[in-house]
Amino acid sequence: KAGVTQTPRYLIKTRGQQVTLSCSPISGHRSVSWYQQTPGQGLQFLFEYFSETQRNKGNFPGRFSGRQFSNSRSEMNVSTLELGDSALYLCASSLAGDEKLFFGSGTQLSVL
Amino acid sequence: GEDVEQSLFLSVREGDSSVINCTYTDSSSTYLYWYKQEPGAGLQLLTYIFSNMDMKQDQRLTVLLNKKDKHLSLRIADTQTGDSAIYFCAADWGGYNKLIFGAGTRLAVHP
Numbered sequence: 001k002a003g004v005t006q007t008p009r010y011l012i013k014t015r016g017q018q019v020t021l022s023c024s025p026i027s028g029h030r031s032v033s034w035y036q037q038t039p040g041q042g043l044q045f046l047f048e049y050f051s052e053t054q055r056n057k058g059n060f061p062g063r064f065s066g067r068q069f070s071n072s073r074s075e076m077n078v079s080t081l082e083l084g085d086s087a088l089y090l091c092a093s094s095l096a097g098d099e100k101l102f103f104g105s106g107t108q109l110s111v112l
Numbered sequence: 113g114e115d116v117e118q119s120l121f122l123s124v125r126e127g128d129s130s131v132i133n134c135t136y137t138d139s140s141s142t143y144l145y146w147y148k149q150e151p152g153a154g155l156q157l158l159t160y161i162f163s164n165m166d167m168k169q170d171q172r173l174t175v176l177l178n179k180k181d182k183h184l185s186l187r188i189a190d191t192q193t194g195d196s197a198i199y200f201c202a203a204d205w206g207g208y209n210k211l212i213f214g215a216g217t218r219l220a221v222h223p
């Protein structure tokens with residue numbers, strides 16, 4: 001069974017640009033969550049989607065947004081990139097927001 | 113709000129047991145987790161424990177939960193060099209896969 005797939009693996013952007021990251025959950029999983037990992041702040045929850053609806057969100061500015069499609073695939077978008085947005089963005093999936101949360105390998109975003 | 117704390121570094125000899133400790137603040141957390149992260153990789157779910165349990169064993173891994181003290185530990189028996197990684201403790205908070213993570217414990221295994 002394939003794991004959580006995130007694309008692209010690496011991204012380099014400049015300040016002010018926007019970026020879209022993609023996540024394909026494990027087959028059959030309907031809940032997708034996004035996390036940001038930085039050396040300074042550690043792992044922080046961004047938001048969670050289930051059946052195309054955002055059910056929970058963390059404490060991030062409105063520049064961070066996401067969506068989920070009918071096939072459970074998810075994208076997150078960051079607009080007007082800032083240097084501080086440089087991070088590893090991790091996507092995770094679970095059956096329905098239950099106790100087993102499985103993570104992908106992440107997208108490493110560098111903002112120059 | 114919820115906070116999860118763990119020591120930052122642990123060094124053990126190959127073949128010894130490793131014990132990684134974690135404390136959390138929110139007693140309403142339903143599940144507590146241990147994840148492993150190797151360099152350049154995502155997070156691997158090692159094990160989790162339901163808050164009404166006090167122990168869970170899974171092969172070389174033993175999780176102990178002291179709910180009164182809000183203390184969680186992960187014991188790795190017969191630690192191998194392949195166990196070298198960063199280990200994260202996490203607690204669910206607010207539902208819907210919102211986890212609060214500790215800063216991670218870097219485990220170094222030496223011969």
